[in-house]
Amino acid sequence: MYSGSGDAIASWFMVPADQNTGHCNGPLDAALEDLLDLARQAALHSYAPYSGFRVGAALRLTNGETVTGTNVENVSYGLTICAERAALVRAVSEFGPEIRVEAVAIANLNDAASPPCGACRQVLAEFILPQAPVVFPAADGVRVMPFSAVMPLAFEMKLK
Numbered sequence: 508m509y510s511g512s513g514d515a516i517a518s519w520f521m522v523p524a525d526q527n528t529g530h531c532n533g534p535l536d537a538a539l540e541d542l543l544d545l546a547r548q549a550a551l552h553s554y555a556p557y558s559g560f561r562v563g564a565a566l567r568l569t570n571g572e573t574v575t576g577t578n579v580e581n582v583s584y585g586l587t588i589c590a591e592r593a594a595l596v597r598a599v600s601e602f603g604p605e606i607r608v609e610a611v612a613i614a615n616l617n618d619a620a621s622p623p624c625g626a627c628r629q630v631l632a633e634f635i636l637p638q639a640p641v642v643f644p645a646a647d648g649v650r651v652m653p654f655s656a657v658m659p660l661a662f663e664m665k666l667k
């Protein structure tokens with residue numbers, strides 16, 4: 508996981524949530540609401556003929572750019588790519604390997620809970636700031652949690 512000097516969340520991200528549960532205590536910060544809107548728009552492009560589960564993700568990068576992705580299913584099922592990983596691969600492809608993610612928003616068009624799956628959490632861990640807010644629909648409404656709470660024990664390779 509990235510742990511360099513730029514760990515502070517940009518000041519324009521106000522996370523109006525209980526730090527333990529992620530429950531929102533009021534309206535989302537406008538910047539996070541905008542990011543969520545972009546995630547919803549990306550979900551419109553979803554290719555989900557098998558599950559019908561249409562997901563979008565939007566990543567805000569520390570370079571000021573925003574990148575979106577959607578889920579792309581495959582007839583073999585196992586080759587399906589989630590919206591979060593689609594967005595991350597796009598971000599690296601467009602802006603290079605030095606990118607850092609400072610906020611993530613996830614939306615689906617199914618009015619269902621969709622926190623990032625385990626695979627996406629591990630992949631995001633490679634490029635995300637630990638304190639980056641992750642906004643996602645939970646069973647009881649939208650939640651905002653710092654990435655370090657969403658993925659507390661990411662795999663790291665430390666060779667002796």
Ligand code: ZN
Nearest residue numbers: 589623624627
């Ligand atoms: Zn995933």
